[in-house]
Amino acid sequence: MSTVLSDVPRSPAPQGDWEITPLGRDNWRICDRARKQGDADCLIAYVERNSTGTLDVLWLRTPCPRRSRFRDITQLLAALDEAVAATSDRSRPPVAIRHLPPL
Numbered sequence: 001m002s003t004v005l006s007d008v009p010r011s012p013a014p015q016g017d018w019e020i021t022p023l024g025r026d027n028w029r030i031c032d033r034a035r036k037q038g039d040a041d042c043l044i045a046y047v048e049r050n051s052t053g054t055l056d057v058l059w060l061r062t063p064c065p066r067r068s069r070f071r072d073i074t075q076l077l078a079a080l081d082e083a084v085a086a087t088s089d090r091s092r093p094p095v096a097i098r099h100l101p102p103l
Helices: 073-086
Strands: 018-022 027-032 043-049 055-059
Touching: 018 073, 043 073, 055 073
Parallel strands: none
Antiparallel strands: 018 027, 027 043, 043 055
């Protein structure tokens, strides 16, 4: 008897369009394609694979995950997507807070 999963877990939709550029055999740069190439905020992180095979990340802008060590690039990008999704949308003006009139 075989079991069929009807609800296959899906990874969350990516929050950004990340560009991963190899800088060497075990080094990469992560950039945000939504930003202009000359914009300093384009650069998100530098990634380096250490001797144990895990990825060490130097975050260069916010929002960024709290962790700086990952097993693989998929886990790293998922954490980056979660961090971006958790931040508030700053493209719209803030919501006005109602207050009591002064006495």
